[in-house]
Amino acid sequence: MAILLDGKKTANDLNEITRNRILKLKQRGIVPGLAVVIVGEDQASQRYVRNKHKLALKLGVNSIIKAVPATVTENQLLNLIAELNHDQTIQAILVQDPLPTRLNEQKIMQSISPEKDVDGFTTTNVGKLYLNHSGNYPVACTPKGIMTLLQQYNISLRGKKAVVIGRSAIVGKPMAALLVNAGASVSILHRYTNDITEYTQDADIVISATGVLRLLDSEAIKSGAVIVDVGQNLDENGHLVGDVDFETVRQKAAAITPVPGGVGPMTIATLMQQTVDLTEWGATNDE
Structure with a gap:
């Protein structure tokens, strides 16, 4: 009989570690910020985003949801991401799949700053993964x-x-x-x-x-x-x-x-972990 790899328990343990890291950051006056962009009314996507938002708030992350209608233009979406890239209160950005097929998903994902790419989808971070780069970078x-x-x-x-x-x-x-x-x-x-x-x-x-x-x-x-x-x-x-x-x-x-x-459960716990990673790496670079 196989051993059960209990993702729920392991995720709970990881979330507790993440919570403690956030407390230490807050003692330094730093609050991790996560922005999730969701396009349209897809029910599964909305459920995923709500779950992420709920856990983020529970752990102490400044979580914001940027909900835009399915009619959003590509330029409007790119402008929103550009604003988040320059927002110093946001350290992590995620664009929730799926996007309307008329939008260039690759172009939109690549517009996220690699330093805020919490999903690890930009070519910069993917390249570091494939090269087994020794530095700090997010991974899917x-x-x-x-x-x-x-x-x-x-x-x-x-x-x-x-x-x-x-x-x-x-x-x-x-x-x-x-x-x-x-x-x-x-x-x-x-x-x-x-x-x-x-x-x-x-x-x-x-x-x-x-x-x-x-x-x-x-x-x-x-x-x-x-x-x-x-x-x-x-x-x-x-x-x-x-x-x-x-x-x-x-x-x-x-x-x-x-x-x-x-x-x-491991996916969402890792999202929170990497939000804190990006925050810590950014804080170190600013010092």
């Missing part, structure tokens, strides 16, 4: 949260065979880079991979981020593998589940993340 929150969770459970990555299913800029690609930087040998699988089991059955670590219900069953993994499920799907009964057939895979794996309660 979900992959970084996964790395924190694996570290919490003392799961070694050096010399291991790892598979990442999904090649998005938000999860798959930065996840692969972090694993490579940690000493793992990594394969990235995607929709054009002919047979994913050719890779997953030989992998020590499998990270699935596809949103495909029951993509992996027990036959798709080897005994003793570590399984990280980033997927979020609804099953036939309307219950939130991941990409992995949890009940069968947990019998064979060494460790596995549940859905919910695995990767999700």
Whole structure:
């Protein structure tokens, strides 16, 4: 039976560390500021933003939500981000996905100052990640949260065979880079991979981020593998589940993340962690 990688508990522990860091900053007269820009009325996006805002306030972050209508023009949105880039009370900026398809998402994301890019999506910060830069820079929150969770459970990555299913800029690609930087040998699988089991059955670590219900069953993994499920799907009964057939895979794996309660809480906790990181790095540079 697999060990459950409890993201909820690990996130709570991380949030407590973040709260204490914020208290120390406030003693110096510094309050971390997070601005979340949300475009339109997407219900899932609004729910995510509310959850982020609620936790930020609970931890002591100055959290503001910039809600703009779906009719916003690209220039208006770029001007809003420019204002936030120059706002000295804001250390972290996040633009919530998805954006209306008529907007150039890449252009908008790249307009965020790298020093305030809490999601780690700008080319500057992505480049530092891929080069394994030794300095301070933010990394995509979900992959970084996964790395924190694996570290919490003392799961070694050096010399291991790892598979990442999904090649998005938000999860798959930065996840692969972090694993490579940690000493793992990594394969990235995607929709054009002919047979994913050719890779997953030989992998020590499998990270699935596809949103495909029951993509992996027990036959798709080897005994003793570590399984990280980033997927979020609804099953036939309307219950939130991941990409992995949890009940069968947990019998064979060494460790596995549940859905919910695995990767999700780590993502938002990492967002708060990196908001404080950016604040501390900026304060050090100003001294």
